[in-house]
Amino acid sequence: MVGIKDIAKKTGYSISTVSYALNNSHKVSEATRAIIIKAADELHYVPNNAARTLKRNQSNIIGVFLADYSGAFYGELLHGIKLQLQKENYEMIVCSGEQSHRFIPEKLIDGAIILDAAFDDDEILRLADLDNNIVTMDRDIVHPRIGTVLLDNEGGTNAALTQLGQYDELPLYIVTGPEASYDSQSRYKTAKRWASENKREVNWIDGDFSRKSGQRAARQILSENSRYPITVFSFNDEMAVGMYKVFAKTDLLIGRDIKMVGFDNIEIASFLTPRLTTIGYSKYHWGIEAAKQIVAIIQNEDAAHKKVYTSLITGESLEKES
Secondary structure (H helix, E strand, O other): OOOHHHHHHHHOOOHHHHHHHHOOOOOOOHHHHHHHHHHHHHOOOOOOHHHHHHHHOOOOEEEEEEOOOOOOOHHHHHHHHHHHHHHOOOEEEEEOOHHHHHHOOOOOOOEEEEEOOOOOHHHHHHHHHOOOOEEEOOOOOOEOOEEEEEEOHHHHHHHHHHHHHHHOOOOEEEEOOOOOOHHHHHHHHHHHHHHHHOOOOEEEEOOOOOHHHHHHHHHHHHHHOOOOOEEEEEOOHHHHHHHHHHHOOOOOOEOOOEEEEOOOOOHHHHHOOOOOEEEEOOHHHHHHHHHHHHHHHHOOOOOOEEEEOOEEEOOHHHOOOO
């Protein structure tokens, strides 16, 4: 493997001069840098990034830790993170699984953006205590080296249920998400409080944010219910898509017999027939804010706690009968 010594020998410059040139140091002139870079290219020199990281204690890489990559949710989020990090001269790697957690304490990355229930709070706090830079997108933790960028789940849930509340004479079904999800639990607590304050009976159905669990929920509704119309709040759009698929095979019509609201405003929601009423927010902006936060913490700025606000996106799935 070609090393710095080989480039020094070829160009006649010292090892230190070659090193400065390869690391874009101001200590060498542009003319000298050009000669050294040309020689490095001719020798097919490949920098040892691992050694460079150890020397500088910096990788310029941010790890984004996700529980899953499936579904339509993550693409826009990761796009926002990636573009903002590029503006700050950082790159992104996307990680999943417990083995990837070691990237943080081993300093293989400069910071971590976490949207992954596989990390418990104690682990995140231990990592922060060891001076690791962290931003969480799925829990509210207070620590000088932990920033948070959270969804306004409370506002979104209240908006969804307020819309469904106009049909207070109809049965209300709520399809929840996984217990380990901060967003799901936040929506659940808000929905419970709303039901109590409005004296509404709720038929709760367990879901896990997947389309398959939405299909199961729809089949459960069909088996348990003989009275229509009904109202349904799905804690995310993926499960709503699954319910659409099942109800489409019956004589029931979304909007007329089943009045439904989702959450997340994923792209496919706009193509459903009828269009799904849902709670929207910018996943792209959410990603940008997380990227800004992690860079600020790396630069020793105070960790902030930000919220991404939601809004109601209306569609015909909540059409009121005339």
